[in-house]
Amino acid sequence: MAINSLHGFLQSYFTAHNCELMHNEDGVLTVQLTEKMDRALMNRPFYWHYIKNMGHPGQPKQLTLITDPEKRDGKHEWIHYGSPRLHQIINHLNEREKYAKLFDQVDTNQKTALYPWLVSNIKISYRGKQKKDEMISIGLHLVNGIMKLEMMEELQHKVLQNAIPDYCYTISPMIKLHSGFKRIEKVLQSYIQDQDHDWAEASRKTMEEEIDLVRHFYKEGSNEHEMEKEIEEIKKRYSPHITFEVINGGIFYLQD
Structure with a gap:
């Protein structure tokens, strides 16, 4: 698949899960996660356990994914075919949203x-x-x-x-x-x-x-x-x- 296909897949995936697309251009995608998606992807169970016990709503993270290797900047996450993050997203779809x-x-x-x-x-x-x-x-x-x-x-x-x-x-x-x-x-x-x-x-x-x-x-x-x-x-x-x-x-x- 081409990089554009991966970018389109991620765009559709996060939009379908009610995540706001904060920045969306070829090769770079920044999304504001919902609490549900933060729990699914960001591996912060202790944060959510603590914040809920305190009676606070919590603050889901923003996630920036780079699909174009030429736009890698060292600060944000490069996602590609075979990367752990993509496997995590696919597993999330397979396990919970088949x-x-x-x-x-x-x-x-x-x-x-x-x-x-x-x-x-x-x-x-x-x-x-x-x-x-x-x-x-x-x-x-x-x-x-x-x-x-x-x-x-x-x-x-x-x-x-x-x-x-x-x-x-x-x-x-x-x-x-x-x-x-x-x-x-x-x-x-x-x-x-x-x-x-x-x-x-x-x-x-x-x-x-x-x-x-x-x-x-x-x-x-x-x-x-x-x-x-x-x-x-x-x-x-x-x-x-x-x-x-x-x-x-x-x-x-x-x-x-």
Whole structure:
């Protein structure tokens, strides 16, 4: 992903959690945290315990994050793919806010319709001789059935919020959630079927070779229980299989 995508992700993340954007330009983002977000990100449990016992409201911190390495200044926090802070934010989303209901931030004084999208970020895990994970983001328009891949990339360019904006109204979905997930599942299955599966054949071949070696090592009738145990472990290790896992997602009401 480009730096702009990371910046957009952070902007949407903090806006969706009701944090005020104090300074927002390419590569630098300063946010005023809410108490809830301060507790989630700033690791100050003793401060909040003390201040609440004193009967005071407390003062959430401001946080400045730099996404452009050329703008690092030594005073503020540089955030990048692989940084502890980004992992903390992603874990926060995964653990506490796996499913969200968000609205497009629309500045209008006219009645504006927002359309429901079912968005799912899905991890495809390939397991066998080698292991590989792949992330796919799919959006399904719950009114007209249009489906988009790389949906999260498109959402990076939008600002999302928890409450519906003034003058906006939502369109009721024509496609039910259960049916929507089934459609996404079919797309994933078709995607998997179209892949090159040489890796699976290589895994099976290695599995068979390993099993033959074990059977050769254990002569017939010699500790058959141990032999079967080792064979079972080999099958677990090399037997090729593919799994899906929904990492997060939700219903996003977007301007058409």
